[in-house]
Amino acid sequence: MNEKAGELVLDHIAIRLGTVELVSLNCSIKPGEVLTVMGPSGSGKSSLLAYIGGFLDKAFTASGKVFSGELELTALPAEARHTGILFQDPLLFPHMSVAGNIVFAIVPDVKGKAARLKRAEDMLAGVGLADMGARDPDTLSGGQKARVALARVLVSSPRALLLDEPFSKLDQTLREQMRALVFEKAREAGLPVIMVTHDEADAVAAGGAIIRVGA
Known part of the structure; x- marks a missing residue:
């Protein structure tokens, strides 16, 4: 929990x-x-x-x-x-990779670039998007974007x-x-x-x- x-x-x-x-x-x-x-x-x-x-x-x-x-x-x-919120639109940052969108939301007490990136990749795997961290958000389907938005909210604790x-x-x-x-x-x-x-x-x-x- x-x-x-x-x-x-x-x-x-x-x-x-x-x-x-x-x-x-x-x-x-x-x-x-x-x-x-x-x-x-x-x-x-x-x-x-x-x-x-x-x-x-x-x-x-x-x-x-x-x-x-x-x-x-x-x-x-x-x-x-x-309070984590999900809207009708995923509102992903277009200038960041998929993993970058997740890393942005990770709490500050997770220190170090490698640790933060691993946390992001683990969270992406947890929503069915393993190995997609390097992707540009614009290349994702609507369902995939929704999953990234969910991962970003969850990783923010x-x-x-x-x-x-x-x-x-x-x-x-x-x-x-x-x-x-x-x-x-x-x-x-x-x-x-x-x-x-x-x-x-x-x-x-x-x-x-x-x-x-x-x-």
Whole structure:
């Protein structure tokens, strides 16, 4: 289990746009479990993830606390929260190799170029991309890029994994493969997961609690 990861607690979270309350949550997610938040576009799903990660747009107002174990994440700046997030697009750095994208995210306590590169190659092998570290990201398929993005998040030793519809641009077969891989890796790492999605199949695959917003 990731030593940083603990139960993720959303303590009376409320997110508003003007006078309209979009999200109101009070719940917890244990390591390895997935909470799915479903709702239409504009219902505040992604804003919830942004608040947890520390980058909520100033157009919104929010209240409530987020804890990882005993640590209050909402008291920390975004860069100190260590919440890993996957978006619809993999957002790989085009000027870096595949391995370079992974090395960039490795925590500083892994010292030395060789050790960091080995960590990156091991992580790539773990997501089914062994021996692809030297590749240019632009030469990868959409499914391969999604796997690199997942590896980059996992190697950063996050306290929680936030999923902002990361499967939505993949075809049906790749969606099923990536869902299985992401949830398997989250369980292996002992990460609490919050996933926002439009897709009922995502929620079924996650197998955890479902909260609907904006209904």
